[in-house]
Amino acid sequence: MLNPAVHILPLHPAARPPVDEATLVHKQMLRGPFWQKIPAYRDVDEKTFLDHHWQAKHSITNADKLLRALGDLVSPKFVEDAQLGFQRAPMSVRVSPYLLSLIDWANPYTDPLRIQFVPLASRLLPDHPKLGLDSLGERADAPVPGLTHRYVDKALFLALDTCPVDCRFCTRSYAVGIDTEEVEKFHVKAHADRWAKAFAYIGQRGELEDIVVSGGDAYQLRAEQISEIGDSLLRIPHVRRIRYATKGPAVMPQKILTDDAWTDALTAVVEKGRKLHKEVVLHTHFNHPMEITGITEDAMNKLFERGITVRNQAVLQRGVNDTTAVMRMLVKRLGHVNVHPYYVYQHDLVRGVEDLRTPLQVALDLEKDVRGSTAGFNTPTFVVDAPGGGGKRDAHSYEHYDRTTGVSVYTAPSVKPGSFFTYFDPIDRLPEEGQRRWADASEHQKMIDEALAEARRLQR
Numbered sequence: 001m002l003n004p005a006v007h008i009l010p011l012h013p014a015a016r017p018p019v020d021e022a023t024l025v026h027k028q029m030l031r032g033p034f035w036q037k038i039p040a041y042r043d044v045d046e047k048t049f050l051d052h053h054w055q056a057k058h059s060i061t062n063a064d065k066l067l068r069a070l071g072d073l074v075s076p077k078f079v080e081d082a083q084l085g086f087q088r089a090p091m092s093v094r095v096s097p098y099l100l101s102l103i104d105w106a107n108p109y110t111d112p113l114r115i116q117f118v119p120l121a122s123r124l125l126p127d128h129p130k131l132g133l134d135s136l137g138e139r140a141d142a143p144v145p146g147l148t149h150r151y152v153d154k155a156l157f158l159a160l161d162t163c164p165v166d167c168r169f170c171t172r173s174y175a176v177g178i179d180t181e182e183v184e185k186f187h188v189k190a191h192a193d194r195w196a197k198a199f200a201y202i203g204q205r206g207e208l209e210d211i212v213v214s215g216g217d218a219y220q221l222r223a224e225q226i227s228e229i230g231d232s233l234l235r236i237p238h239v240r241r242i243r244y245a246t247k248g249p250a251v252m253p254q255k256i257l258t259d260d261a262w263t264d265a266l267t268a269v270v271e272k273g274r275k276l277h278k279e280v281v282l283h284t285h286f287n288h289p290m291e292i293t294g295i296t297e298d299a300m301n302k303l304f305e306r307g308i309t310v311r312n313q314a315v316l317q318r319g320v321n322d323t324t325a326v327m328r329m330l331v332k333r334l335g336h337v338n339v340h341p342y343y344v345y346q347h348d349l350v351r352g353v354e355d356l357r358t359p360l361q362v363a364l365d366l367e368k369d370v371r372g373s374t375a376g377f378n379t380p381t382f383v384v385d386a387p388g389g390g391g392k393r394d395a396h397s398y399e400h401y402d403r404t405t406g407v408s409v410y411t412a413p414s415v416k417p418g419s420f421f422t423y424f425d426p427i428d429r430l431p432e433e434g435q436r437r438w439a440d441a442s443e444h445q446k447m448i449d450e451a452l453a454e455a456r457r458l459q460r
């Protein structure tokens with residue numbers, strides 16, 4: 001037995017001072033029966049809580065169910081606020097028991113998970129005047145319903161329109177979830193006919209190498225549907241890469257551990273792809289380090305052991321992950337569970353969630369602060385998905401950014417050459433001068449024209 005004391009090396013003067021292991025909190029993930037603090041789950045044992053059927057069956061879909069589950073954990077004032085929030089939300093509401101158990105109900109107004117999933121009337125802000133429901137123009141670029149072909153070599157296939165959770169910030173709130181009092185949705189169901197048309201289109205377009213299978217959410221596909229989509233796409237010679245997109249690991253990691261048919265189907269497509277020298281991966285969506293628990297670690301370890309690559313696409317949100325400390329921790333924890341922190345998106349202009357958006361400047365600052373805290377391949381790129389169909393642009397690559405009016409201008413030469421795309425900061429975060437101009441409708445187009453003129457001038 002070695003005596004560790006003998007092997008402690010003297011600290012070289014040039015060496016960094018050692019870091020106290022106890023401060024490496026990204027490695028310390030929540031374990032144990034944390035869900036039992038919720039009155040409705042007090043008697044739920046681990047085997048039951050890990051069962052994905054139980055999680056799906058007990059998901060909360062309206063204010064009454066939420067309040068019944070929480071009992072006296074929340075105040076009557078919060079209850080009323082949430083009830084009104086649910087009524088006004090353009091997005092339907094669905095929260096898994098797992099997610100509900102991760103929220104700190106002693107501080108529900110500031111909890112980063114509550115902010116993302118449970119709307120409160122008192123926190124809502126008016127929408128930005130330039131907001132449209134399909135702000136990314138996905139339907140405008142769809143040659144077949146539910147198939148968006150915007151980038152030359154990549155297509156987005158919306159296989160279905162349901163998710164294991166309904167996120168307030170969803171970019172596809174025009175299509176995902178059930179109709180609400182505020183919005184009648186454009187539905188994309190899992191119909192064989194529609195799928196066949198999408199596969200036929202992909203098969204005819206030799207330039208398409210990269211297919212994103214999303215929705216909705218790939219978690220909601222049955223095992224045989226995962227296989228059918230994977231096999232159909234792998235059969236197309238020019239398709240080289242497939243990404244199944246799912247929020248699932250962040251809201252119900254149990255499924256990967258206990259839905260053997262689903263996980264085995266995904267594994268089989270990945271292995272088949274590998275034999276054909278084609279890449280099949282999983283893209284997921286963690287936004288806050290608290291969403292990554294010991295259960296997540298077990299689930300990600302299972303995928304890692306099977307050789308399945310997982311990448312993360314986070315959304316930057318006010319009060320959720322808009323500080324350096326939280327973003328660094330998210331990035332480090334993702335790396336720790338072998339998930340690549342691929343993208344952080346500037347929040348899209350989405351109806352009913354203006355309170356979640358941050359100015360572009362926040363993304364620019366965070367990127368500087370985060371880069372260097374871990375390996376470059378585990379550092380996310382901060383992007384703006386340019387409204388109007390410009391696609392994802394590096395947040396720093398704006399042609400012009402007016403911090404008073406909050407108008408930023410991007411170009412996308414390889415997607416739509418010659419076009420300009422504008423993004424708008426949330427009005428309540430602008431300086432007084434900017435807020436005053438947005439309060440006057442006759443100023444709106446002028447502010448956009450000014451920003452475009454400046455962008456053109458700077459380009460010359």
Ligand code: SF4
Pocket residue numbers: 162163164165166167169170171172173176215216217246247
């Ligand atoms: S899981 Fe994805 S597609 Fe579904 S509601 Fe959330 S963000 Fe939208």
